[in-house]
Amino acid sequence: xxxxxxxxxxxxxxxxxxxxxxxxxxxxxxxxxxxxxxxxxxxxxxxxxxxxxxxxxxxxxxxxxxxxxxxxxxxxxxxxxxxxxxxxxxxxxxxxxxxxxxxxxxxxxxxxxxxxxxxxxxxxxxxxxxxxxxxxxxxxxxxxxxxxxxxxxxxxxxxxxxxxxxxxxxxxxxxxxxxxxxxxxxxxxxxxxxxxxxxxxxxxxxx
Amino acid sequence: xxxxxxxxxxxxxxxxxxxxxxxxxxxxxxxxxxxxxxxxxxxxxxxxxxxxxxxxxxxxxxxxxxxxxxxxxxxxxxxxxxxxxxxxxxxxxxxxxxxxxxxxxxxxxxxxxxxxxxxxxxxxxxxxxxxxxxxxxxxxxxxxxxxxxxxxxxxxxxxxxxxxxxxxxxxxxxxxxxxxxxxxxxxxxxxxxxxxxxxxxxxxxxx
DNA sequence: GCCATAATAGGAACACGTTCTACGTCGTGC
DNA sequence: GCACGACGTAGAACGTGTTCCTATTATGGC
Numbered sequence: 370x371x372x373x374x375x376x377x378x379x380x381x382x383x384x385x386x387x388x389x390x391x392x393x394x395x396x397x398x399x400x401x402x403x404x405x406x407x408x409x410x411x412x413x414x415x416x417x418x419x420x421x422x423x424x425x426x427x428x429x430x431x432x433x434x435x436x437x438x439x440x441x442x443x444x445x446x447x448x449x450x451x452x453x454x455x456x457x458x459x460x461x462x463x464x465x466x467x468x469x470x471x472x473x474x475x476x477x478x479x480x481x482x483x484x485x486x487x488x489x490x491x492x493x494x495x496x497x498x499x500x501x502x503x504x505x506x507x508x509x510x511x512x513x514x515x516x517x518x519x520x521x522x523x524x525x526x527x528x529x530x531x532x533x534x535x536x537x538x539x540x541x542x543x544x545x546x547x548x549x550x551x552x553x554x555x556x557x558x559x560x561x562x563x564x565x566x567x568x569x570x571x572x573x574x575x576x
Numbered sequence: 577x578x579x580x581x582x583x584x585x586x587x588x589x590x591x592x593x594x595x596x597x598x599x600x601x602x603x604x605x606x607x608x609x610x611x612x613x614x615x616x617x618x619x620x621x622x623x624x625x626x627x628x629x630x631x632x633x634x635x636x637x638x639x640x641x642x643x644x645x646x647x648x649x650x651x652x653x654x655x656x657x658x659x660x661x662x663x664x665x666x667x668x669x670x671x672x673x674x675x676x677x678x679x680x681x682x683x684x685x686x687x688x689x690x691x692x693x694x695x696x697x698x699x700x701x702x703x704x705x706x707x708x709x710x711x712x713x714x715x716x717x718x719x720x721x722x723x724x725x726x727x728x729x730x731x732x733x734x735x736x737x738x739x740x741x742x743x744x745x746x747x748x749x750x751x752x753x754x755x756x757x758x759x760x761x762x763x764x765x766x767x768x769x770x771x772x773x774x775x776x777x778x779x780x781x782x783x
Numbered sequence: 784g785c786c787a788t789a790a791t792a793g794g795a796a797c798a799c800g801t802t803c804t805a806c807g808t809c810g811t812g813c
Numbered sequence: 814g815c816a817c818g819a820c821g822t823a824g825a826a827c828g829t830g831t832t833c834c835t836a837t838t839a840t841g842g843c
Contacts, residue, residue, distance in 0.1 A: 392820095417800060427822040429803085438800065497704040501762030508763075540751055540776045547750035555708025556715075568743045569750075573779055598839090599790095624830060634792040636833085645830065784843100791838070797831080808821075813814105 398424040407491035442495030443506040450513045468574040470521040544569040605631040614698035649702030650713040675781040677728040751776040
């Protein structure tokens, strides 16, 4: 698996290589359809034929844009994270300590997810099931999460986070993901999820 | 979904309700076949027809013992964890500090897993994909992991771990799971996985 | 031993992710 | 205009997880 420059023809269309307006439009329709189906019925309801029908593209076209159901769902997740991260980037994050601000960000994000449990289930499942071929999309999500957390730790834009900041952010991200998986799969309640995250942040960010 | 006493008839056979010797034997053959197929070819190679053939049971029988591929693989994982936990329970865990002993346990376990990458991929994938219907098996695995870690923190058998111990153990477990997923799905190397876990343990167990 | 019932074998059938084939359409260089 | 190649449509086909059905075989109570 080489890491060369992606070919712009004959390959699946990525977020970067957007193609024509018609292609951008198709891509959006597909992601919207995915989002709607996932919100209403979760992972199982996102059936490739249903997505294709709902987005009014042929099955083969769907597969040209997203080479698998997992790519499709992780791309939808990345789009949601981008929206979320943009929101936090624009707002002032409340809290006097790093721990408080981080907890604010996580709770806010988690609450958003828990408001759409089926959607969250679909996106989380896809994320956990993704293999190396989805590395690009996964990496996008990971960067956005780390960036959100380090910004919450240091709201002053002007310096880069330290290695320790990034390490802490990654651990928090890990805990968050595990908690999300436990919640999504019905193994813990929303309240337990929140409490566990608070505990973890408390352990990691004792000033 | 009630939580009543499981019916012993007409339901799938659990680890507790072992049934006759012939049934225990079948269950073992099935798990052994699963193990072998997973070790050689990973998640995709564990095909229900192949497991049934290899274990010399009919497909319907396989489904009577394990209601889905995920149940099957998570049960295999639980068996492996039980073996692993028993090993640690018998041995003296080296290291002067809690952090050193925890890292020893994690590295030893991780090394074992990384020695059989395909097997690990299969088991981890199944674990991450499991839903609420696999809660029992998942819980078994979680308890074993927490128990291994708290024992490493406090090698003296005779007192129960504190809440804080359990909280730390759970966070470490989360990090470990995330790292395993990243490794299994080809998103990080074995070395990165080890380093990340050491960092996390260092952050959580600074004495 | 014999019967009732549960368990198993064997395999067809179905669902959904994925691939493939055949054909139509659009847009670009000439 | 028009030929050509990339793109799109429609849908068949295939693989594997899961369900279902029927006949056969164990098993346990009498």
